[in-house]
Amino acid sequence: AQSVTQLGSHVSVSEGALVLLRCNYSSSVPPYLFWYVQYPNQGLQLLLKYTSAATLVKGINDFEAEFKKSETSFHLTKPSAHMSDAAEYFCAVTSGPGATNKLIFGTGTLLAVQP
Amino acid sequence: DAMVIQNPRYQVTQFGKPVTLSCSQTLNHNVMYWYQQKSSQAPKLLFHYYDKDFNNEADTPDNFQSRRPNTSFCFLDIRSPGLGDAAMYLCATSRVSRPVTEAFFGQGTRLTVV
Numbered sequence: 361a362q363s364v365t366q367l368g369s370h371v372s373v374s375e376g377a378l379v380l381l382r383c384n385y386s387s388s389v390p391p392y393l394f395w396y397v398q399y400p401n402q403g404l405q406l407l408l409k410y411t412s413a414a415t416l417v418k419g420i421n422d423f424e425a426e427f428k429k430s431e432t433s434f435h436l437t438k439p440s441a442h443m444s445d446a447a448e449y450f451c452a453v454t455s456g457p458g459a460t461n462k463l464i465f466g467t468g469t470l471l472a473v474q475p
Numbered sequence: 476d477a478m479v480i481q482n483p484r485y486q487v488t489q490f491g492k493p494v495t496l497s498c499s500q501t502l503n504h505n506v507m508y509w510y511q512q513k514s515s516q517a518p519k520l521l522f523h524y525y526d527k528d529f530n531n532e533a534d535t536p537d538n539f540q541s542r543r544p545n546t547s548f549c550f551l552d553i554r555s556p557g558l559g560d561a562a563m564y565l566c567a568t569s570r571v572s573r574p575v576t577e578a579f580f581g582q583g584t585r586l587t588v589v
Contacts, residue, residue: 392575403479403565403580404518411575450517454575461506461569463578465517 362387364451366466374474379438381469383425383451386432393434394452394463395425404450410434421445446473478502481566481581488556488588496551496584498566507549508578509541510565518565524549525571553586561588 367382385391392411396404408419415427425436434451451466479500488494498507506525510518522531524543538560540552553560563585567578 394577396580401563401583401585403481403582404567405580406577409575409577461571461575461578462508462520462523463518463567465519467517468515 362389362391362453362464364393364453364464364466366449366451366469368469369467370470370472372472372474373441375443376440379423379436379441379445379471381436381449381451381471383434383436383466384432385434385451385453387453392454393425393427394454395419395423395434395436396450396452398448398450398468400447407436407449441471441473443473443475446471479566479568479579479581481564481584483584484582486584486586488553488586490557490588491555494553494556494586496553496564496566496586498549498551498581499547500549500566500568500579501547502568502570502579503546504568504570504579505546506569506571507543508567508569509539509549509551510567512563512565512583514562521551556586556588558588561586 363386365384394409395407398404407423408417410427418424423438448468448470450468452463482497508523509521512518521535542550563583565583566581569578
């Protein structure tokens with residue numbers, strides 16, 4: 361069975377500071393990993409995805425994540441937080457082709473950005 | 476723009492009164508999903524269609540049903556909504572391919588049960 365664990369349900373950073381949101385996965389097959397962002401009363405928007413190509417993945421709005429197999433991690437980072445980054449972030453895993461891309465989500469991390 | 480559209484954005488229904496939520500897509504994706512997201516929780520998959528094949532999650536209550544009359548549309552029917560069914564319902568689509576592609580989400584329908 362696959363799962364993801366997001367450490368820290370709430371993270372607060374100052375504007376301009378580094379953002380680090382943690383995600384660890386568990387999978388018996390090579391995983392495909394995603395980060396989504398959700399603003400209040402909105403759907404989920406893809407930030408970036410890892411699909412077994414480059415281990416360092418760049419996404420929208422200067423977010424990036426690094427797939428580390430040895431650590432079973434896929435942490436999300438951004439060098440400098442903006443106020444507009446305040447939202448909830450979900451890490452998700454799927455087992456890939458043939459599995460209809462069903463996503464298993466982590467419990468989410470709510471990011472607050474202080475002025 | 477190609478997209479996933481959910482209607483309505485906000486739905487209020489009475490306890491026990493059947494309600495239908497709709498989702499349409501212009502992406503021509505072969506998979507459509509319905510997720511339930513309760514306050515401050517992760518989205519939870521209820522079921523999905525792969526083309527016309529319906530796939531129910533094991534723990535999805537019988538109170539929830541779905542229909543996919545064609546590639547573009549998918550409906551979520553809640554036969555007898557209870558207070559515990561109040562949530563955001565998210566529709567998503569995906570194209571099963573190699574390499575794996577992401578799921579595209581609609582804006583969601585927030586359901587209130589009174």
